[in-house]
Amino acid sequence: MRIMLCFLAIFLSVALASTNETMKDPICPTCNHESCDWVECYKNFVIFKCLPSFEKSLTDYNNHERCTWDTIKRSYTEFTMCTELYADSLRVPWPNQLVEDTFVWIHAKYFQDCLVTELYDPPPSIIFVLVMTPICLIPVMVTLVVLKTKNGDSTS
Numbered sequence: 001m002r003i004m005l006c007f008l009a010i011f012l013s014v015a016l017a018s019t020n021e022t023m024k025d026p027i028c029p030t031c032n033h034e035s036c037d038w039v040e041c042y043k044n045f046v047i048f049k050c051l052p053s054f055e056k057s058l059t060d061y062n063n064h065e066r067c068t069w070d071t072i073k074r075s076y077t078e079f080t081m082c083t084e085l086y087a088d089s090l091r092v093p094w095p096n097q098l099v100e101d102t103f104v105w106i107h108a109k110y111f112q113d114c115l116v117t118e119l120y121d122p123p124p125s126i127i128f129v130l131v132m133t134p135i136c137l138i139p140v141m142v143t144l145v146v147l148k149t150k151n152g153d154s155t156s
Contacts, residue, residue, distance in 0.1 A: 042092045046102060050082035058110050067114035 057075035058066060065071045087094035
């Protein structure tokens with residue numbers, strides 16, 4: 001019985017593999033021969049396979065949730081991995097101009113209402129302390145070196 005199940009599993013896997021080789025991908029039917037435009041094929045994969053699921057996951061969130069990285073991190077990573085996977089399988093360099101343009105478009109469409117907290121310079125008193133500390137330490141260190149070498153004590 002076990003041998004029969006193994007034989008059946010092998011037969012089905014071979015049969016499915018042979019039928020998949022003869023089927024053309026409806027997204028990229030031109031990529032099944034040598035004169036394929038791989039970049040155009042990659043563009044179709046990104047637009048029709050990767051982008052719809054990412055857009056659906058983003059539309060499931062409201063504007064406030066969309067602006068929280070912990071909320072969208074998974075969807076963002078899955079979209080990135082999807083574009084990278086198709087680029088690797090089609091031997092298209094990644095990142096590329098299409099991916100960069102797509103991410104810019106996504107950010108302009110979905111994240112334009114997110115507030116960005118700007119970083120400000122520290123107050124002048126903090127900057128003064130941070131700059132003056134090493135400047136004051138240099139003469140002290142030079143004085144210590146001169147005093148040690150002047151006495152001829154080179155053991156310490």
